[in-house]
Amino acid sequence: AQSVAQPEDQVNVAEGNPLTVKCTYSVSGNPYLFWYVQYPNRGLQFLLKYITGDNLVKGSYGFEAEFNKSQTSFHLKKPSALVSDSALYFCAVRDIFRGDYKLSFGAGTTVTVRA
Amino acid sequence: DAGVIQSPRHEVTEMGQEVTLRCKPISGHDYLFWYRQTMMRGLELLIYFNNNVPIDDSGMPEDRFSAKMPNASFSTLKIQPSEPRDSAVYFCASRPQGANEKLFFGSGTQLSVL
Numbered sequence: 001a002q003s004v005a006q007p008e009d010q011v012n013v014a015e016g017n018p019l020t021v022k023c024t025y026s027v028s029g030n031p032y033l034f035w036y037v038q039y040p041n042r043g044l045q046f047l048l049k050y051i052t053g054d055n056l057v058k059g060s061y062g063f064e065a066e067f068n069k070s071q072t073s074f075h076l077k078k079p080s081a082l083v084s085d086s087a088l089y090f091c092a093v094r095d096i097f098r099g100d101y102k103l104s105f106g107a108g109t110t111v112t113v114r115a
Numbered sequence: 116d117a118g119v120i121q122s123p124r125h126e127v128t129e130m131g132q133e134v135t136l137r138c139k140p141i142s143g144h145d146y147l148f149w150y151r152q153t154m155m156r157g158l159e160l161l162i163y164f165n166n167n168v169p170i171d172d173s174g175m176p177e178d179r180f181s182a183k184m185p186n187a188s189f190s191t192l193k194i195q196p197s198e199p200r201d202s203a204v205y206f207c208a209s210r211p212q213g214a215n216e217k218l219f220f221g222s223g224t225q226l227s228v229l
Contacts, residue, residue, distance in 0.1 A: 032216055036220075041222070042222055042223075043206055043208070043220030043221050044158075044218070045220070046217045046218065049216060049217065090158065100170065101165075101210075102163070102171060103218070105158040106157075108157065108158075
């Protein structure tokens with residue numbers, strides 16, 4: 001089975017401060033990991049992914065995430081948050097040993113960046 | 116490219132009526148996915164297609180739900196009869212073949228069943 005946990009429903013930060021959104025995963029084999037962002041009344045947009053290689057992945061809008069196999073984590077980070085980063089963030093996982101292409105999404109974390 | 120196009124954006128219907136949601140994937144994408152998003156259950160995969168063929172429909176909640184993909188540029192998700200608990204946002208997503216793994220989502224259909 002594959003699953004993702006996002007332990008925080010909400011994250012609140014001040015503009016200019018670092019932003020971290022936490023994600024832990026569970027897979028039987030090796031994971032493909034993703035972050036997506038959803039703005040109000042919009043579909044999800046891809047931010048970044050970890051497939052293989054460097055554990056630090058850089059993505060869109062200045063976001064990055066670090067794959068940590070020992071802690072089974074894939075936390076999303078941004079060094080200096082903007083008000084426009086306020087949105088709903090989803091972590092997702094796919095076990096590469098599965099024979100399908102089904103992603104499992106976390107419940108989402110609402111990020112609010114105050115001016 | 117216009118991206119994944121879903122219609123309608125909003126649908127309000129009465130319990131018992133048939134509802135049809137439509138999706139046009141990005142041209143050249145081989146995979147199409149239907150997701151449902153609710154506050155209680157989050158984002159759930161209902162069904163996905165590869166080259167117009169349904170691969171996994173284990174997420175379809177009941178026989179009242181059906182999905183088709185008659186060609187590479189069009190898919191429908193049908194609910195018949197609809198019930199209030201079907202109220203949700205339904206997303207369609209597509210992706211190309213290969214290792215990219217990046218999903219492209221449509222803007223969704225907000226369904227309200229009264």
